[in-house]
Amino acid sequence: MIVSGDRFLAELEALGQIGWVEGEGMNRPAFTPSYEEAREFVAGKMRDAGFSVRVDGVGNLFGRIEGSDSSLPVILAGSHLDAVPGGGKYDGPLGVMAALEAARSIKEKKLPLRHPLEVVGFTGEEGGEMGGTFGSRAFAGLIEEPLPGEKLAGAGLTAEGVRSSKTDPSRIACYFELHIEQGPYLERRNISIGIPTGIVGISRYAVSLNGEPNHAGTTPMKERKDAMREAAELLSEWFAWTDTRDDFVCNVGVFSLHPGAVAIVPGKAEFLLEIRSLKDSVMEEVASEFRSFLGKRKKVSVSMDRVIWKGAVDLDPLLQSSVEKACEEAGVSCVRMPSGASHDANPMARITRAGMIFVPSVNGISHSKEEYTAPQDLVQGADVLARSILEADRQLVKN
Ligand SMILES: [Zn+2]
Known part of the structure; x- marks a missing residue:
């Protein structure tokens, strides 16, 4: 030694x-x-x-x-x-x-x-x-x-x-x-x-789903534009897809709802999506895949902005x-x-x-x-x- x-x-x-x-x-x-x-x-x-x-x-x-x-x-x-x-x-x-x-x-x-x-x-x-x-x-x-x-x-x-x-x-x-x-x-x-x-490189995206805040007791379930429910369905589909790949990892570690009250259907869900990979091209591809998952949400308007890119x-x-x-x-x-x-x-x-x-x-x-x-x-x-x-x-x- x-x-x-x-x-x-x-x-x-x-x-x-x-x-x-x-x-x-x-x-x-x-x-x-x-x-x-x-x-x-x-x-x-x-x-x-x-x-x-x-x-x-x-x-x-x-x-x-x-x-x-x-x-x-x-x-x-x-x-x-x-x-x-x-x-x-x-x-x-x-x-x-x-x-x-x-x-x-x-x-x-x-x-x-x-x-x-x-x-x-x-x-x-x-x-x-x-x-x-x-x-x-x-x-x-x-x-x-x-x-x-x-x-x-x-x-x-x-x-x-x-x-x-x-x-x-x-x-x-x-x-x-x-x-x-x-x-x-x-x-x-x-x-x-x-x-x-x-x-690995690290990229982060600010994602938001915008529905409609409303009364959680009186609004019929089918008529709600519930940003929380939309985000939950989106992320559930998304993580099922990510499990099929091993060339990147991703995480949603920050998530918030607005207005954020127990008796209000959430009008807005915001979260940060982080993607890491040894290849910049994979990070790009995965981000664009997420964008297409996001684009399928019908009841809410959506946005996705890149906030960090470290190759x-x-x-x-x-x-x-x-x-x-x-x-x-x-x-x-x-x-x-x-x-x-x-x-x-x-x-x-x-x-x-x-x-x-x-x-x-x-x-x-x-x-x-x-x-x-x-x-x-x-x-x-x-x-x-x-x-x-x-x-x-x-x-x-x-x-
Ligand atoms: Zn260290």
Whole structure:
């Protein structure tokens, strides 16, 4: 094993105490004192290991070790340090602490490394005022102008800080991110490591069905223009259709009725339809299919507007094979699979080669205090990350 498992687990656990509320779970959103305490904890470990440490204009943390050829671009590895309220200890911090352990072990053991290696802890991945993957989008130069001055100030940031965080993509060789799977795929198959081939795109549509509010006691059933009933029938037909396909997933997680009173036939039903797929073309096709289901409703007028479109990204084939090779070397099972959740690797893939490594989530649970990954899987993930970095270090110089 390249990494020191016990040291890594002890540090990950110590980091997991910062912001932890007994009975509630993690409380460590970006731009809060508990977040800063966590970042300082990691920075301290980096300094102790002799890394050069810096924090950029939005609060992303970097710790660097040198390779043998300083003219080469940087291999970056990490994830995010913030957590959703009531979340767990592993979503994000695992990737940062594993990258730290990998870099430290490579340095201590003087393993051959040509590229400089930087460990990164991105900020604000979980969303909030500035939207998800904020730190990595700032780093990748993907935050659109004009910058939201007031929102930035609320988080203690400045427009200048955001602009100064943008990196020069030619400075980066590649980006690796180890993350918990957050789904049941690996655990159910009893496989140690997942190698994501891409990250799904996300599209969301605001859908509304407009009928007629009326007296719920006196209006004959057949004469009602009941927006709730129309929406229920529509969604029931829709979900029967979605079960026949496995190249996308969709969800209706927000639903509201107007005027919303117990004795009034609902005049209006509104909901958000979310569609995710590894292929943009599938998201388009599924949306147009939904539109035709919607068009069949006769008793109500309907509308459907796209409110969010985030395209799918492919992860880098060379890095996927580096991870596969690392698994072979370490003697652990692996499988290629899609990533159904978005990650910092998404913005990073737009400016450099990006690769991910998944470890099993027990019962597929995440964004919950019940989130758990077995210690041996955490250590194995960190070790595969270290080996993948070294493999990519060799391959990228050849290419
Ligand atoms: Zn995450």
